[in-house]
Amino acid sequence: MGMNDFIKSPDERMNRQLLFSAEIDKMTSILRRTVLIDKSRRENDAEHSWHIAVMAMLFSEYASEPVDIGRVVQMCVVHDLVEIEAGDTFAYDTAGNEDKAEREKIAADKLFSKLPDDQGKMIRSLWEEFDAMETPDSKYAACMDGIQPFLHNTLTDGHTWVEGGTNRAAVEKRVEIIRDFMPEVYAWVEKNIDAAVEKGWLISG
Amino acid sequence: MGMNDFIKSPDERMNRQLLFSAEIDKMTSILRRTVLIDKSRRENDAEHSWHIAVMAMLFSEYASEPVDIGRVVQMCVVHDLVEIEAGDTFAYDTAGNEDKAEREKIAADKLFSKLPDDQGKMIRSLWEEFDAMETPDSKYAACMDGIQPFLHNTLTDGHTWVEGGTNRAAVEKRVEIIRDFMPEVYAWVEKNIDAAVEKGWLISG
Numbered sequence: 302m303g304m305n306d307f308i309k310s311p312d313e314r315m316n317r318q319l320l321f322s323a324e325i326d327k328m329t330s331i332l333r334r335t336v337l338i339d340k341s342r343r344e345n346d347a348e349h350s351w352h353i354a355v356m357a358m359l360f361s362e363y364a365s366e367p368v369d370i371g372r373v374v375q376m377c378v379v380h381d382l383v384e385i386e387a388g389d390t391f392a393y394d395t396a397g398n399e400d401k402a403e404r405e406k407i408a409a410d411k412l413f414s415k416l417p418d419d420q421g422k423m424i425r426s427l428w429e430e431f432d433a434m435e436t437p438d439s440k441y442a443a444c445m446d447g448i449q450p451f452l453h454n455t456l457t458d459g460h461t462w463v464e465g466g467t468n469r470a471a472v473e474k475r476v477e478i479i480r481d482f483m484p485e486v487y488a489w490v491e492k493n494i495d496a497a498v499e500k501g502w503l504i505s506g
Numbered sequence: 507m508g509m510n511d512f513i514k515s516p517d518e519r520m521n522r523q524l525l526f527s528a529e530i531d532k533m534t535s536i537l538r539r540t541v542l543i544d545k546s547r548r549e550n551d552a553e554h555s556w557h558i559a560v561m562a563m564l565f566s567e568y569a570s571e572p573v574d575i576g577r578v579v580q581m582c583v584v585h586d587l588v589e590i591e592a593g594d595t596f597a598y599d600t601a602g603n604e605d606k607a608e609r610e611k612i613a614a615d616k617l618f619s620k621l622p623d624d625q626g627k628m629i630r631s632l633w634e635e636f637d638a639m640e641t642p643d644s645k646y647a648a649c650m651d652g653i654q655p656f657l658h659n660t661l662t663d664g665h666t667w668v669e670g671g672t673n674r675a676a677v678e679k680r681v682e683i684i685r686d687f688m689p690e691v692y693a694w695v696e697k698n699i700d701a702a703v704e705k706g707w708l709i710s711g
Contacts, residue, residue, distance in 0.1 A: 307660075307661065308660065308694075308697060308698050308701055310693065310694035310697070311693075312690065312694075315568075315690070315691070315694060318564045318565060319657060319694070321564070322557075322560075322561050322564065322653075322654070322657060323543055323657060323661055325557070325560060326542055326543040326544070326557065326658075327544075328553075328556070329542050329549070329553050330542075330544065330546065337531055337534050337535075338528055338531040339531070339532075339535065341535065344534070345553070347552065347553040347556045347557065348533075348534050348550070348552040348553060348556070350556050351533070351552045351553070351555050351556035351559070351583055352527075352530070352531065352552065354556070354559065354579070354583045355527070355530060355583050355584060355587075356527050358580055358583075358584070358625075358628075358629070359523045359526070359527065359621070359625060360523060363520075369576070370576070370580070371574070371575070371576020371577055371579065371580060372576055374559070374576065374579045374580050374583065375563055375575070375576060375579050378556055378559045378560050378563075378579065378583070379560060379563070382560075416564075420563075420564055423563075424563070448527075449527070452524060452527060452528060453531075455512075455513065456512065456528055485517065485520070486520070488515065488516075489513075489515035489517075489520060489524070492513060492515070493513050496513055
């Protein structure tokens with residue numbers, strides 16, 4: 302049996318919700334550049350989204366503005382859904398990031414139209430808020446989205462940094478939001494950037 | 507570099523939070539019986555937790571009591587954390603389920619003591635609430651925890667049902683909470699149980 306002979310409920314709205322739930326299982330096969338901390342394999346989008354959601358429950362005390370954790374956790378679990386259609390764009394891929402916004406907009410149109418209108422709009426608006434990084438909730442979610450792979454890199458010999466021949470300035474740009482929104486956490490980040498340069502995981506400058 | 511030479515922050519509380527964040531990455535290697543919908547491999551706890559968290563954002567309209575979605579999503583992402591220490595207990599494993607509560611209590615003591623006290627208590631209490639299944643939020647989370655693998659089974663030729671030689675009564679018991687708390691969704695579940703028996707994925711009776 303496959304999706305084509307999905308047994309329907311008489312309720313069309315519920316069918317859309319169930320089929321969307323099945324559709325997003327594809328997040329488990331969208332691989333990121335980051336490896337798991339045990340280095341056994343690359344991490345996927347479902348795992349990453351889950352990981353930053355739990356982290357969002359732990360670090361709010363360092364946020365420089367109050368955040369709504371229940372909302373941020375929802376934002377975290379849906380923030381990468383459009384990659385089901387658009388694929389993952391590596392944070393340090395300059396060319397890929399140039400047309401990322403346009404590709405993801407088309408992906409969002411396609412993906413979220415599978416949900417009942419009101420729910421498609423609700424999830425899309427959380428994703429757009431995340432992407433715009435203008436509200437405290439989205440800034441905090443973006444910090445989690447930065448700290449998690451940073452933590453993985455520090456515990457896996459700088460895996461993605463080394464693989465990409467990354468320089469210090471690129472990482473600093475990527476973690477700017479942590480510097481601005483979570484300065485106490487940034488102190489730890491900075492120490493690790495220094496160490497990564499010393500160890501040769503990052504190119505200085 | 508491994509966890510042993512983790513570069514510390516001068517802030518001991520933050521270290522605990524960061525190390526706990528690294529620790530829970532182990533959820534990605536705890537395999538469940540359920541296979542992914544594309545049947546490529548077994549699902550892991552991180553993926554499952556993420557999946558039910560997103561589903562919790564979609565099905566609350568069928569809950570028979572009001573639920574706090576932001577709270578439920580947090581419950582979903584932490585509900586299986588103790589399996590880092592205790593391992594996954596298959597829903598239809600009678601022997602494994604006999605000492606599950608005791609094993610998981612010991613696991614919780616060990617795992618949550620790694621967090622700052624207040625946060626260990628906060629996550630533990632969400633997990634205990636989930637497990638007791640007495641509040642609307644935990645009943646709703648339990649429904650998601652039941653619907654997700656049920657949906658996977660219906661879309662993968664009854665994978666875990668067939669593998670375990672499962673009978674109809676065992677599945678009905680597993681989804682009792684859906685029958686009681688989300689009757690409209692249960693109508694769809696029941697139709698699929700009927701179909702699964704007809705197709706020979708479930709033993710009738």
